[in-house]
Amino acid sequence: MKCANCILKYIVFLSQSEPIKVLVTGAAGQIAYSLLFSIAKGDVFGKDQPVILVLLDIPVMMGVLEGVVMELQDCAIPVLREVIATDKEEVAFKDLDVAILVGSMPRREGMERKDLLKANVAIFKSQGAALEKYAKKTVKVLVVGNPANTNCLIAAKSAPSIPKENFSCLTRLDHNRARSQVAMRCGVPASHVKNVIIWGNHSSTQYPDVHHCKVNMSGSEVGCFEAVKDDAWLKGDFISTVQLRGAAVIKARKLSSAMSAAKAICDHVRDIWFGTAPGEFVSMGVYSSGNKYGVPEDLIYSFPVEIKNKTWKIVNDLPVNDFSRSKMDATAAELVDERDTAVTFLGE
CATH class of the missing domain: 3.90.110.10 (Lactate dehydrogenase/glycoside hydrolase, family 4, C-terminal)
Incomplete structure (x- = not known):
């Protein structure tokens, strides 16, 4: 009976806790595939903290992303409240608590450095503007996609009402x-x-x-x-x-x-x-x-x-x-x- 009461209290606790809304971009990629399970099962925000995972990728990757969503569902993780897969920034960035910006333009053979920077400025300017328009002003933003430092700066500059202290890049x-x-x-x-x-x-x-x-x-x-x-x-x-x-x-x-x-x-x-x-x-x-x-x-x-x-x-x-x-x-x-x-x- 004591054990049953503990389980009941745990279920009540989970039902009362507000979920954290976490975005991962480049969500069909290999880094995200290694990352999403850890976030979902509580390795980051705690074993008792419900989460909503928002997965953003480009339209051509939505089929792959559908498979990722099915796998997350099949894990049957108690604290994973919802998984939202989208290719639309207005959906992905809405009311976020945390944004993990993994996706970026990789350097391709023959690509000049300035061309790489130009492509990524376009991506992170757009995502910064989406953070500005849709996310909570308290959102914590981690930029992973390379060149991470400069991509992070561009995102921060494109979201002027979110404190720059809320932005960081992965080292x-x-x-x-x-x-x-x-x-x-x-x-x-x-x-x-x-x-x-x-x-x-x-x-x-x-x-x-x-x-x-x-x-x-x-x-x-x-x-x-x-x-x-x-x-x-x-x-x-x-x-x-x-x-x-x-x-x-x-x-x-x-x-x-x-x-x-x-x-x-x-x-x-x-x-x-x-x-x-x-x-x-x-x-x-x-x-x-x-x-x-x-x-x-x-x-x-x-x-x-x-x-x-x-x-x-x-x-x-x-x-x-x-x-x-x-x-x-x-x-x-x-x-x-x-x-x-x-x-x-x-x-x-």
């Missing part, structure tokens, strides 16, 4: 890659490595920084350089391995990262929702107002952040040595160039 995959590389080198679980930093762009110029990283070795925390005992590796192959990991996955798998990207998206959004652990920070591409670490204003730049009450805050006053400074400046310069090129297309 958590790079963050997780850096943690994993250190953990493997030290022979410890990845959970024993904290406070790595990804500075800058989600590109090959990003700077994975371990000068503030701590590693739990046999129950006591030590600095990463002390734990690894190989400064040359940490300043050389470690950095290039993280920077080029996406390309390495494509070369080996013949497809881009999907499972690891989906996991990173879950980590990123869950931390926004529930906050970071005391004494820990994570990497997120967020808006730069120009007064932190010498990073120019009006960029989406990856910083170390702490999160509380669904609000991120850049970690202040971490010492930056000359080695780090040069790499942080280089990735900022790339982002300035990307931004300036992309902004020329905004008026078109």
